[in-house]
Amino acid sequence: MKKLYQASLLVFLRSKNLSMPYFVLLALTLAYFGFCFNNYLQYREIFSTLIWLVRPCIFFIVFFIYLSYELTIKMYDHNMVEYLTTYKHGLWKTYAAIIVCLLTIIALPSIMFFVFILFIYCYIDVQYLPFLIHLMKLSVLYFGLSFVTGIMLGTAMAAKLKTKRLVVYSLTVIFMLLNTTFTDVPFRVPYLLFNSYRTERMLYYFKDFLTVVPHELGNNFSVVPIYGFPMEPVRWILAGFWILFPLTLILTECFNRKTKKALMATSCLIVLLGAGLFSVRGSVLLMDMRVDSYPFADPFYYQDRPREDYSGYEAGFMIEEYKMDLTISNELHAEVEVTIDNPDLDRYEFTLYHGYILKSVRTEDGELPFTRQGDYISIGSLNGADRLTFKYYGKSPKYYANRQAIALPGYFAYYPKPGRMNIWDPERYGYVINTSPNESIYTVHIRSNLEVFCNLAGSDNSFHGKSNGLSLLAGMYDEVAENIYAEPVREDLPQRAYIREAEEILIDLFHRLERPEAILHFADKKFFQVPRSFTLNSNTEHVVVMSDHITADSCNNGPELAKSIMESILKPKSSIRFMWEYLDYLFNRQDETDPLFQNSVDLNILLQEIDELQFLAAKYSDMDREKYLNMNEQERKAYNAAQNRMLDTNVKVDDKAAKYLFYESPRKEENLRIFFDFFTSESDEDYLELVEKIVREELEHDHS
């Protein structure tokens, strides 16, 4: 066998069309390492550097497909197969020698990547074992197994397609394109043609099965430090599949009769097993341009649903206690027992995110019938029982829970919450922060391969305590300081000093606003830094303060955190932009270099603009899609012009009104207070009416 291996290696080395590009590739790889290292030195972002490292992976795989195909096909080009088959296991031994030779060929770049990654790890000096393990797994999956996949595919294509080079290279190009974001545009075509995402989903399902480089070329989404590169069990299963399946195809060429039939059966079995395991892959973090990808899935889902206003919905009951038995494997499997305070209602409503499939609801007396409508569960009378057990499983595209990481914040309905609540707010373009005003007792037991961090006290993934929301985080996540939990790999680690500073700033501010009753004490609460990507598709999650803990996407300094907390307290209603301006002035962060600051605001013009805005808004207040479609060309032009005019005027009015009310006005402190009350009230009043009222009052005051 050694002789066969040596000869195969000699064939490779003496084939200039194979060995020359290979050595050029090695040289380019070294140069590329230099580029990646320079990238790290410049930006100090380890995951950004690693993304650069992973980016050309598909080219390596394609190159190895070429190498393995061209090396193996020599047997067929030189008519060797016929006589090799007559030797005892001759063809099998020849294939084995070629595959071992190819493994040697890929070992060199694989080791180079491994060493470079190890070097980077040592250089950044993070000293965090889970990250080191993650990097080792990255080396094995992305720069080891994927390369092996390349040689197995190349060899299998040589074995099965023989000298049909056009077919082989066409398939290789298709395979390469499916491992890039090239598919973003063609996969959207069925939607554009038929207005349905079903075909797109099917195409992506097929693409995912062929994806051997999970963070594909062209993907511009950043890698989340808590999660790292996608390496869920399904990725390893797929890597195993794309190695074993071609191997069985190769072996069917080497054997005859019963062995061949057995191998073909094995091959079919591997396909079924691979497809079966792939279809139950559960919760995976999809970050690309597909409609099911996490940045888009929920906004799309809720976009087409009639929005119901559930704010203030009275559940009629509270949950006193939760007993949760959670199993986090490929996705969340939960058995949640709730104890309610009012067992005499005729009807109970709960909110549970629609991605979780409810299997049963039961009391001690047995199963209860229930109806499920999107995020809502309706149950009839409990016949006096005060305990309900919900059994469900499933996933959310954004709030993942799998063997690689867990990110389940307490404000998200991944467990049943009392009453009907909105999950998504299209106006704010963000998830609704669903935290109960009341605390419940939680007893939580989690079965997971990860060490889970929770806002409640406990250890070994068992927790108990009182809170108004249960947050669970795990992955490349740790307690980085006392009661501060974050991703150790992130550069911007939160500090208790920042949190204290934020609290002090807010206390001063509430005193300034003469609203001491609104003062929040959070400096000693547990602090959980959530992935920065949480805010990728949501404007509402920068900071969430719950009864016993805070979640925030970052905590770089006290003033910034204070501003984010204040933003989380305010309700923007229909005036997000104006609210942001209000916050800028409240925290004295206005940009005084803006041309607006060259002159003082003319209040008469401001009032005229407000009038115009209100007039235009009233004029088109009953406009809907149907009416728009029924308009003639001229009407549409007029409508579009009015819309543009409204947008421009709105921006101007917001800027001017905020500048005058909170900066120029002699009563600016009072105005800040009025608008604090406005933004924290449940009032439906239009902010422009309030602006107009105050401005008119001030004008009258000036005249008098």
Place this chain on the structure above:
Amino acid sequence: MITVNNLSKSFGRKEVLHSVNLRLDAKVYGLLGANGAGKTTLIRCMAGLYEPQQGEVLYHNEPIHKSKSFHQDLGYLPQAFGMFRELTLYEMMEYICSLKGIPRSKCTSEITKALTSVNLEDKAGDRIKTLSGGMVRRAGIAQAILGDPKVILLDEPTAGLDPSERARFKNTVSELKQDRMILISTHIVEDVDACCNSVIVIDEGRVLFNGSCEELRNIALNKVYNINEADSDRITGEKFILKVSEMEGKIYHRILAKEKQAYESEKPTLEDGYMCLVKGIV
């Protein structure tokens, strides 16, 4: 040594071999047949490369796919033969030794012996890509005889060889034939005449003849006439013009005739016997 029992092989709807029965001992056999007669299919079935639809091939009374020694004892040269062009002839022979399971200690002597047999010993260090087509063909024969196999199946071994190489091949076969079964598939009758003890004639997948060269020649006894072109029309009964030749300005026809003619018959050659069989002049 090798028994072929009731062997049939089809490719799709086309039946290439029809119930072939053969018994081959330690002799040199020539497998004669026209192109497409089924020679290669038969030889591939005998080498275990094709699975027949019906029947079986036995080696020492054991089906070849169950025989433990068959692959060890088999030397096979396919119709189309090639080697890794990047290796030297010696390296390629070593490669084959390794595949054939020849012990490393015997490799050098076996390779030298095989290369000497085909007159390629001085080319051992040359890369395959520098060898001529004939040399590669001879290297193929060397590959087949490497390891002293008991059964040698050669599919058109002389195709592409020049006359001197063909002569050399005949010598090689003569040297090898002791205690071996050698089957040489060819459509060149002279090669069979020169090397083989026995002949198997196959046509359209059926064995037409299996016997000695003498017996095949005798089929054409009193049926071969070498006559003037002008007399050609006087031949009665079923006939076949085998060859047209010119001698001293006159044109002669070598004719196979089923019936006894008024002319003096020629001494038949193996080709005459073969053609009589194939053309049904028996």
